[in-house]
Amino acid sequence: FGFHGYALDPSVDNSQASSSSYIGDVEEAEKKKGLTVFEAGAKKGEKRKKVKGGDASEIDNFLGPWAKYVDEKEVAKPSEEEQKELDEITAKRQKKGKNEEEAPAEEKTVLHVKDMYDYQGRSYLHVPQDVGINLRSTDAPQKCYLPKKQIHVWSGHTKGVSAIRLFPMSGHLLLSCSMDCKIKLWEVYNERRCLRTFIGHSKAVRDICFNNSGTQFLSAAYDRYLKLWDTETGQCISRFTNRKVPYCVKFNPDEDKQNLLVAGMSDKKIVQWDIRTGEVVQEYDRHLGAVNTITFVDENRRFVSTSDDKSLRVWEWDIPVDFKYIAEPSMHSMPAVTLSPNGKWLACQSMDNQILIFGAQNRFRLNKKKVFKGHMVAGYACQVDFSPDMSYVVSGDADGKLNVWDWKTTKLFHRIKAHDKVCISALWHPHETSKVITCGWDGQIKLWD
Template sequence: MTRTRKLPDEDGEEEEPKRQRLAVARSQQPKPEISRPFHHSRPIQYTDPQTTTPLSGRYISKRERALFGSAPSVPDPYPVPSSFTSLGSISDSNLPHDILSMLRHEGKGHLHVSQMPEKLSVSLHSHTKAVNAIQWSPSHAHLLASAGMDHMVCIWNVWSRDKKKASVLNFHNAAVKDVKWSQQGFSVLSCGYDCKSRLVDVEKGMETQVFNEDQVVGVIKFHPDNSNLFLSGGSKGHIRLWDIRSGKVVYNYNRSLGPILDVEFTRDGKQFISSSDVSGSNVSENSIIVWDVSRQVPLSNQVYVEAYTCPCVRRHPFDPIFVAQSNGNYIAIFSSIPPFKLNKYKRYESHGVSGFSIKCNFSSDGKKLASGSNDGSIYFYDYRSSEVVRKIKAYDQVCIDVAFHPIIPNVIASCYWDGTLSVFE
């Protein structure tokens, strides 16, 4: 039997234990009380004002347990979805034979590399708000990840004969801005408005690491040669290089910048390019900066002097150049070799940006550059000539992101402002 220590009060009588007094006092309050959940995925529980049932998770004294021993339980009125929901398989065992053959033989001998996407192949619906980013898995290329304003990351088994939505990740409790696959295995890294980057093992359905920041994290990027390192950029202008093994920041890149819109490593991984929002100032320098990764210093901060922000930066897979999507409704092209000059004689301009975070991407062979557009179309440019070679009208909603398939050359995925995803081939 547990003994309760009692202390004499001023009248010489033994004082009732403080914990019991507090418990009874709470139980006698007429207003319903709300218990604070210990974790965002645990549902909030209410007490019924009629029965005054005890609050979940709070210490309950013996006296209070006796008082409420016969009280009926009240069901949770607002159930919260699980952090991980498995809806289908992430295996490639249920793919059509022709798709599986191309994936396993890396598309060789099946399609000429000059072929381009022509028609809608798969339409994917799950997100209830805008999709901010998509990416094909580099190691399991039948899988596509998407990040949405509805707090969800979805994993799609695009060509599966069964359910195409393989799983839903609800680990974020705010809008998700970006998602990237690890270069090996079934892990995805995502970031967003909850000021966190989260690493999730999709195969096990487990969140394995959380990287906390003091800013909304808008973009993440894995190092091209070391999948244990990734860059993050956020709303306060801070850029950080993280090491997954230690869970700590390796380097900080600070220069009193506006919100970071995108980051991109150069091909050798020794430098990276950052794009920041300069709309709050009259100085356009610092819009695009080339950084030395290990020295943490800018190599150039006057790369782009136009008075436009650039929501997307992408390097060419082979040539020493990178491009930047400009809110001036064109894609600018730059050298990735010092002094990192803008090519004043060539740009890609037919699509519209108009202030949206519209992204662009190179094909795996580097011959094509595709961009989303505010008119709901995908624009395909010839990399060398900068001419439009195809335009696919998909939806009336803004096309936010486009992603060429890493193996099958005539496949591209796209996502839209209404939450829809489409795959064309």
């Protein structure tokens, strides 16, 4: 249609016809008498006038080619309709933002047992002494054995369980957090009841961590909040957020630093809060991807972090620059890390379906002799654990199996089909010779012996 919006109708032989027939904008064609692009039409309107640009010899006042047009508008103010449209868009945007920044969910707690205290006034935090083994001892069992059969199932979560933690030192209670946004506390011995449910996150809970005495614990969830809870009363003591998703959370294990917590965030930072003030007191900002794990090593003077950037970094406590950075081109990300009971080794679940072992003291070197494989974990952060006597390594996998390797020979000894979906965590009870607890995305927590 050329440049004028009309053209001669090619299907009619226009050379004979006295009046040509047009297609396209016929009125325009009549008006321009059927001029084509190749014939000069009426002269265009006069050129827009520019402001006179002064004299080139006076540099300060000379405008030259930069002079404005006489009729040029200086402000681009939207017309009324445009303004209306803009207002609607901004209103929508603000609304969206509001939903993101929900107020933290209200915290509730449910006690599932009749009596909070026994006849002596002891709560469930009291370590039982009638379970056949001494839960107060500090020594690991002499020799451990392979777990063979399932002896109990704790069910109560309505969606997948994301993490389980045993009560510090004694291991007589089990804390679990789940994608159903709830956290539950269970008995490991006697009737193995569900004791308490902690409700207060509006999205899936990703990680939990007890303090040294077990009287309080932290939870980290996808609703971007970290919450501090009282284990006994179920009260939420405080909440922390920096508007990012916390992927992992840890108390500083030193007795005199139990008021400090560190959390690995979705925005690549490790953020340190002081619980007493609720303030951020330090940021460790060196990773290039979301931070997945934080593990204290070397008598808690240092901690190791792993991240989506496929590296492992070692930090001195409170110094925001990593003093060791381990990354090989062949390395995969390692979203689950466990320190061995003797404090010498870090077991890292690597996304290429193997468990790698790094020294956890001075050198942090990869131990090439100890690689555990034969299980499928790609894509899942399956938590690894050691038997307390250091003779076995256990891990769940993507098929819901529990795998047990021999630490000395790295042979895969034993596999049990434990869960219908991913088996995300396996914990070996610190006082037991063969008791392992697993949890899975099928919502169940199981005890094996």
